Amino acid sequence: MEDSAVEDSPKQSNWPIYLYIPNLIGYARIIANGAAFGVAFTNKELFAILYFASFVCDELDGRFARMFNQKSTFGAVLDMVTDRVSTAALLVLLTHFYKSHYGLFLGLLALDISSHWLQMYSTFLSSKASHKDMGDSKSTLLRLYYQHRFFMGYCAIGAEVAYILLYMLAAEGNIGSPYEVTCRSIGNGTVYGILLAIALPGCAIKQLVNLVQMKTAADVCVNYDYARHNSKAQ
Amino acid sequence: MEDSTIEDSPKQRNWPIYLYIPNIIGYARIIANVAAFGVAFTNKKLFAILYFASFVCDELDGRFARMFNQKSTFGAVLDMVTDRVSTAALLVLLTHFYKSHYGLFLGLLALDISSHWLQMFSTHLSSKASHKDMGDSKSTLLRLYYQHRYFMGYCAIGAEIAYILLYMLAADGNIGSPYEVARHAVAERTVYGIVLVIALPGCAIKQLVNLVQMKTAADVCVRYDTHRYSSKSQ
Numbered sequence: 099m100e101d102s103a104v105e106d107s108p109k110q111s112n113w114p115i116y117l118y119i120p121n122l123i124g125y126a127r128i129i130a131n132g133a134a135f136g137v138a139f140t141n142k143e144l145f146a147i148l149y150f151a152s153f154v155c156d157e158l159d160g161r162f163a164r165m166f167n168q169k170s171t172f173g174a175v176l177d178m179v180t181d182r183v184s185t186a187a188l189l190v191l192l193t194h195f196y197k198s199h200y201g202l203f204l205g206l207l208a209l210d211i212s213s214h215w216l217q218m219y220s221t222f223l224s225s226k227a228s229h230k231d232m233g234d235s236k237s238t239l240l241r242l243y244y245q246h247r248f249f250m251g252y253c254a255i256g257a258e259v260a261y262i263l264l265y266m267l268a269a270e271g272n273i274g275s276p277y278e279v280t281c282r283s284i285g286n287g288t289v290y291g292i293l294l295a296i297a298l299p300g301c302a303i304k305q306l307v308n309l310v311q312m313k314t315a316a317d318v319c320v321n322y323d324y325a326r327h328n329s330k331a332q
Numbered sequence: 333m334e335d336s337t338i339e340d341s342p343k344q345r346n347w348p349i350y351l352y353i354p355n356i357i358g359y360a361r362i363i364a365n366v367a368a369f370g371v372a373f374t375n376k377k378l379f380a381i382l383y384f385a386s387f388v389c390d391e392l393d394g395r396f397a398r399m400f401n402q403k404s405t406f407g408a409v410l411d412m413v414t415d416r417v418s419t420a421a422l423l424v425l426l427t428h429f430y431k432s433h434y435g436l437f438l439g440l441l442a443l444d445i446s447s448h449w450l451q452m453f454s455t456h457l458s459s460k461a462s463h464k465d466m467g468d469s470k471s472t473l474l475r476l477y478y479q480h481r482y483f484m485g486y487c488a489i490g491a492e493i494a495y496i497l498l499y500m501l502a503a504d505g506n507i508g509s510p511y512e513v514a515r516h517a518v519a520e521r522t523v524y525g526i527v528l529v530i531a532l533p534g535c536a537i538k539q540l541v542n543l544v545q546m547k548t549a550a551d552v553c554v555r556y557d558t559h560r561y562s563s564k565s566q
Contacts, residue, residue, distance in 0.1 A: 115554045135438060171457065172553040179449050183442045190424050190438060194431070204369060204424060208417045211445070215413050215452075222456045223405065319406040320349045 118168040120159035124176045127155035131184050138191050142266060149262060152184065185210055188261045195268035196276045206305065213308035213315075220315035223322045253307065256300020263294045352402040354393035358410045361389035365418050372425050376500060383496060386418065419444055422495045429502035430510045440539065447542035447549075454549035457556045487541065490534020497528050 115121065134148035159177065163169045189207040193200040267279045267290055280298070283291035349355065368382035393411065397403045423441040427434040501513045501524055514532065517525035 115557060116550075136435060139434070170554070171557050172550055175450060175453050175550075175553050178453075179446050182449060183445050186420065186441065186445060187438055190427055190441070193424055194428065194434075197428070200373070200428075201370060204421055207420065207424070211417050211420060212413050215416060215449075216409060218449075218452065219409050219412075225460075316350075316406055316409075319409050320404070323349060323405050 113168075115170045115172050118163075118170055118173060119166050120163040120168055121170065121173050121176060123155050123159040123162060124173060124180065127152045127159070127180055130155060131180065131187070135187050135191070138265075139194070146262065146266060149184075149188075152180075153258075156180075182210070182214060185258065185261075188258070188265070191265055192261060192268075192276070195265055196274060196279075198274075199276055202276065209305060209308050209312075213312045216312050216315035216319075220318035223318055226322075253300040253304040256297040257304045259297040260294060260301040263290050263297065266290060267294075347402075349404045349406050352397075352404055352407060353400050354397040354402055355404065355407050355410060357389050357393040357396060358407060358414065361386045361393070361414055364389065365414065365421070369421050369425070372499075373428070380496065380500060383418075383422075386414075387492075390414075416444070416448060419492065419495075422492070422499070425499055426495060426502075426510070429499055430508060430513075432508075433510055436510065443539060443542050443546075447546045450546050450549035450553075454552035457552055460556075487534040487538040490531040491538045493531040494528060494535040497524050497531065500524060501528075 130148050130152035134145050134152065137148070138145045156177070159173065163173060186207055189203045189210070192203040193207075196203065263283075264276050264279065267283055268274060269279070280294055284295050285291070364382050364386040368379045368386065371382070372379045390411070393407065397407060420441055423437045423444070426437040427441075430437065497517075498510050498513065501517055502508060503513070514528055518529050519525070
């Protein structure tokens with residue numbers, strides 16, 4: 099993962115940002131994802147390997163950015179966009195593999211897109227207004243969530259792992275229920291089942307946090323207008 | 333459609349933004365979309381009616397915002413997010429109805445998410461830096477595109493109409509090719525075929541514009557960093 103602080107070292111000033119090493123890794127990640135989704139219906143094991151490769155790239159590009167002092171705004175945005183698209187594509191796969199429950203995965207897709215979009219927009223608005231105008235709109239749940247980076251990581255990774263496991267476990271014929279598949283694999287105590295039992299609570303909490311973040315982000319939008327109106331009236 | 337300027341009239345101060353009339357229409361639009369996607373696999377005509385209803389809501393909420401002086405940032409964001417999610421869901425449907433060509437529609441989904449995300453981020457970065465720092469990064473195509481609002485509308489609506497028509501025209505059994513279906517409808521000169529001929533060029537141009545916007549938005553991200561670096565070293 100990258101953050102968006104600019105690189106400071108003058109040594110880097112001649113190296114084009116598009117060719118920074120972490121960004122090259124970002125391109126590799128996109129290619130791995132493109133290949134993964136190309137074989138998703140024909141070769142599940144290969145999909146899992148390629149998707150895991152892109153996950154490794156995601157971890158590496160942040161480390162390389164720090165190691166080579168090559169953090170960039172472009173890199174952070176590339177990272178964010180790749181996250182959104184690959185999660186979306188994975189949920190699309192699940193609408194296929196659990197077609198009888200497509201509404202569940204379409205709903206998770208809608209939640210992922212909406213909550214991240216609203217979050218980003220409210221972050222922009224907060225950076226424009228002063229913090230005291232915006233009020234402290236974070237809920238207790240969100241405050242707890244953000245204070246524990248490892249917990250956040252567990253929830254986000256838990257969601258991705260849960261989706262991939264559901265994909266791997268899907269029966270031929272696409273007529274299974276994700277709930278039955280989950281119960282059966284946990285009941286059988288398979289490796290997938292155990293991982294699923296660990297990942298699913300994180301996945302569920304992530305969705306809850308997404309919902310809460312939509313509400314607090316919407317509040318930021320509303321407070322932004324009130325603050326502008328009040329400063330105009332003065 | 334709404335823009336994001338705030339309402340000025342003090343009469344509105346006591347009416348909660350969440351209950352503004354255009355925002356209530358926005359909620360109705362979401363409900364219509366959810367109902368549409370709920371029946372998408374079982375009742376194509378009902379889907380078309382509900383999706384058209386949500387399209388009408390999208391037109392109305394902008395007009396009502398101006399009419400009642402109830403523009404709001406929340407309303408603009410609600411509008412944007414609903415657009416993104418409904419387009420995404422429509423493309424997901426098309427991966428199902430043209431499963432042999434799922435890569436095409438997954439690609440269009442990736443392009444829609446990426447280009448809008450990058451655009452939003454670069455708009456935010458541009459508003460933080462002064463315009464002369466960012467340079468004029470718009471390409472000739474984009475300049476032409478943005479100067480002609482009706483043309484922009486034709487392209488955006490053309491894309492949505494093309495997707496809906498492909499959905500309506502999809503044969504049972506989900507094994508058709510969207511290219512064959514389009515060619516067949518156009519050759520047969522059915523109503524759908526004629527509308528498709530009008531909509532498809534707009535759809536194609538929209539995708540081209542999305543691609544160009546991704547590049548120019550990425551350039552904005554790069555320029556933001558190089559400018560921050562050079563202003564630091566001064």
